[in-house]
Amino acid sequence: MTRALAAGFFVLASACASAPAENALRPPSPPTVSVFAVAHQDDWQLFMNPEAYHAMNEPQEKAVFIHVTAGDAGAGAGGPDPVPYYLAREEGALRAVRFMANAADPTVGKGAKMEGAMVERGGHGVQRYAYANAVVYFLRLPDGNIVNGTVFTPHPESITRLRSGEAATSGTVEQSARYEGWDDLVATLNAIVESERVAGSGLTLHIAELDEALNPGDHPDHRATAFAMEDVAKLHPCAPLYRHIEYFTRTKPVNLTGEDYMIDVGTWAATASGLSDNHAKATWEPDHNAWIGRSYFRVTPATGACGATS
Numbered sequence: 001m002t003r004a005l006a007a008g009f010f011v012l013a014s015a016c017a018s019a020p021a022e023n024a025l026r027p028p029s030p031p032t033v034s035v036f037a038v039a040h041q042d043d044w045q046l047f048m049n050p051e052a053y054h055a056m057n058e059p060q061e062k063a064v065f066i067h068v069t070a071g072d073a074g075a076g077a078g079g080p081d082p083v084p085y086y087l088a089r090e091e092g093a094l095r096a097v098r099f100m101a102n103a104a105d106p107t108v109g110k111g112a113k114m115e116g117a118m119v120e121r122g123g124h125g126v127q128r129y130a131y132a133n134a135v136v137y138f139l140r141l142p143d144g145n146i147v148n149g150t151v152f153t154p155h156p157e158s159i160t161r162l163r164s165g166e167a168a169t170s171g172t173v174e175q176s177a178r179y180e181g182w183d184d185l186v187a188t189l190n191a192i193v194e195s196e197r198v199a200g201s202g203l204t205l206h207i208a209e210l211d212e213a214l215n216p217g218d219h220p221d222h223r224a225t226a227f228a229m230e231d232v233a234k235l236h237p238c239a240p241l242y243r244h245i246e247y248f249t250r251t252k253p254v255n256l257t258g259e260d261y262m263i264d265v266g267t268w269a270a271t272a273s274g275l276s277d278n279h280a281k282a283t284w285e286p287d288h289n290a291w292i293g294r295s296y297f298r299v300t301p302a303t304g305a306c307g308a309t310s
Contacts, residue, residue, distance in 0.1 A: 031060040031201040035193055037229045039221035040071040041089040045096050045271050046291040047246040048206050050260040056134050057104035064196045066137045067093060068159060068225045070173040074146030077174040083278040086173060090138055092274030094129060099270035101132035103263060121195060122188030124177035137192055140172040144221040159224040186231045193232060197309045205233050209243040218246050237304035245296040254293035261293055268292055
């Protein structure tokens with residue numbers, strides 16, 4: 001389902017409804033926890049926005065962003081720059097979250113300080129940040145590609161190899177954790193989802209589209225993360241599953257307008273500034289900007305109930 005299709009349905013439905021009383025108060029939408037699970041620190045901004053913004057722009061909502069790899073391009077925890085590349089990319093994601101939170105409520109600036117801590121999830125140490133009604137996780141597993149100019153070499157401990165069994169284990173770039181097989185990674189992702197659920201709230205999951213007829217040519221890390229989250233989704237039948245088209249959206253028409261378009265551009269600009277301010281290559285350039293203003297996805301409805309939150 002595309003945003004344009006959803007918008008068309010809304011217009012049709014609105015035309016059939018009677019106008020509300022002038023002074024009637026609109027009831028708040030049901031509380032929801034929305035999880036956006038991606039491989040790299042700029043994926044949800046490019047492919048899952050403004051859905052990400054609309055998951056945290058009301059006080060009762062909570063957005064959870066999970067970044068599975070370090071996005072380090074083979075540099076690991078080091079690199080020649082003053083700031084390690086993976087940390088520059090993390091700052092881009094954190095800055096994007098702060099921008100969206102302050103765009104949702106611009107009355108008082110919330111500042112740049114975020115609550116950060118290394119927490120235990122599924123028996124592993126995972127970096128977690130919180131800001132307003134958003135939560136951000138970084139698992140920091142190795143980027144699937146080691147980049148040397150225009151040469152891309154698969155990382156020996158990539159999550160794709162972990163899933164296939166070619167790699168028995170995979171360690172994080174800064175040595176905070178080691179995952180003993182694919183099931184260990186899936187269990188950790190599920191532990192994150194479980195830890196962030198809120199009693200009485202709904203749950204939605206956002207992942208990359210795995211149907212290659214709909215989403216051809218996607219990054220192996222994107223697909224491996226989506227495969228892991230498909231396993232997690234089976235444990236949460238109450239959660240609608242949003243499957244987002246990713247790289248292929250650059251071939252599709254711009255379908256965002258108005259505030260949604262502004263949020264999409266602003267979030268991406270905040271992301272890019274986080275990198276350049278930390279001495280990484282700027283991503284505000286034609287190759288990346290080609291994805292701005294496009295959001296395409298389909299939704300699989302919930303199929304059952306979820307267990308009680310712990």
